[in-house]
Amino acid sequence: MITLLKETLSRESIYMPTPARITGMRSLTQSETLFQVELPSGFHLHHRPGQFVELSVIGVGEAPISVCSSPTRSNGSFELCVRAVGKLTNAVHKLAAGSTVGIRGPFGRSFPVERFHGRDILFVAGGLGLAPLRSLIDEVMDHRGMFGRVILLVGARSPGDLLFPEDLSRWAAREDIEVHITVERPTEDWVSNVGVITTLFNKIDYQGRNMVATIVGPPVMYKFVLPDLLAHGLADSDIWMSFERQMKCGVGKCGHCQMHHIYTCQEGPIFSYQEVKHLEEAFA
Numbered sequence: 001m002i003t004l005l006k007e008t009l010s011r012e013s014i015y016m017p018t019p020a021r022i023t024g025m026r027s028l029t030q031s032e033t034l035f036q037v038e039l040p041s042g043f044h045l046h047h048r049p050g051q052f053v054e055l056s057v058i059g060v061g062e063a064p065i066s067v068c069s070s071p072t073r074s075n076g077s078f079e080l081c082v083r084a085v086g087k088l089t090n091a092v093h094k095l096a097a098g099s100t101v102g103i104r105g106p107f108g109r110s111f112p113v114e115r116f117h118g119r120d121i122l123f124v125a126g127g128l129g130l131a132p133l134r135s136l137i138d139e140v141m142d143h144r145g146m147f148g149r150v151i152l153l154v155g156a157r158s159p160g161d162l163l164f165p166e167d168l169s170r171w172a173a174r175e176d177i178e179v180h181i182t183v184e185r186p187t188e189d190w191v192s193n194v195g196v197i198t199t200l201f202n203k204i205d206y207q208g209r210n211m212v213a214t215i216v217g218p219p220v221m222y223k224f225v226l227p228d229l230l231a232h233g234l235a236d237s238d239i240w241m242s243f244e245r246q247m248k249c250g251v252g253k254c255g256h257c258q259m260h261h262i263y264t265c266q267e268g269p270i271f272s273y274q275e276v277k278h279l280e281e282a283f284a
């Protein structure tokens with residue numbers, strides 16, 4: 001059986017999932033669970049922040065999921081934060097630790113971290129958008145001396161919907177990152193900001209000239225966040241966003257994820273505002 005498995009894995013095909021083991025799972029909210037995934041001995045993901053994998057369950061299907069752990073903290077395994085919304089994601093939620101899933105990838109263009117060296121960084125994360133950004137935030141914080149001022153803005157519907165509370169506390173406890181959190185529907189004991197994520201812009205004083213911004217969240221959020229960034233002088237080429245379109249193959253063959261002439265699975269999912277601002281489909 002093991003020999004057969006190794007033979008299968010040695011066939012190099014972009015369409016062939018590698019069997020991987022779920023080594024841990026932790027519920028984050030009512031609908032999101034964090035999975036720790038380990039590839040077979042000798043296999044490494046070698047991902048960059050912002051990239052995704054195609055996660056599959058045999059007999060059910062496959063879906064693109066961002067790698068939410070940082071390459072600086074990989075330790076032989078990686079993490080995926082999965083929201084149960086449909087066929088594949090609900091099936092993954094029913095698995096137990098020790099189960100086997102399929103992994104293809106990593107795919108897509110990552111955040112250009114090297115271009116951020118020496119710059120101030122503004123992270124803007126709405127809802128599940130904190131998952132791909134978590135990988136980038138930890139990469140930046142693990143090489144903190146290479147960057148200027150670091151600000152993190154996080155928005156969620158309610159306190160119970162906030163992802164990665166331990167990480168938020170860990171970052172907030174540091175003096176070299178400014179963390180601001182808002183929720184739209186507070187509970188009685190909520191003491192931080194209330195409102196949509198743009199209300200946090202009033203809380204920070206920032207100049208855009210030496211700043212790069214990374215924004216990941218629901219598409220509607222981009223429309224409201226971009227004007228503030230541009231008004232503060234950020235260059236179009238310094239604003240980076242993830243465009244999570246319907247993806248199937250992940251490797252630029254099927255066309256499901258096309259935005260005009262662009263295959264978002266290959267040329268994205270990370271794009272600068274400069275690259276997509278003329279595309280009507282990007283902000284539809």
Ligand SMILES: Cc1cc2nc3c(=O)[nH]c(=O)nc-3n(C[C@H](O)[C@H](O)[C@H](O)COP(=O)(O)OP(=O)(O)OC[C@H]3O[C@@H](n4cnc5c(N)ncnc54)[C@H](O)[C@@H]3O)c2cc1C
Nearest residue numbers: 052063064065066081082083085086087088089244245269
């Ligand atoms: C680059 C990228 C990164 C991503 N990263 C993540 C991530 O980190 N975590 C994460 O959780 N997701 C992520 N996603 C989103 C995820 O890939 C999609 O939600 C995917 O469709 C889930 O697959 P599924 O089979 O579970 O859902 P599907 O069964 O394909 O359902 C998808 C959507 O359609 C709706 N739907 C399904 N069936 C019906 C029906 N019969 N009638 C009406 N509506 C229906 C569902 O409610 C759901 O909203 C990412 C997507 C991309 C492109």
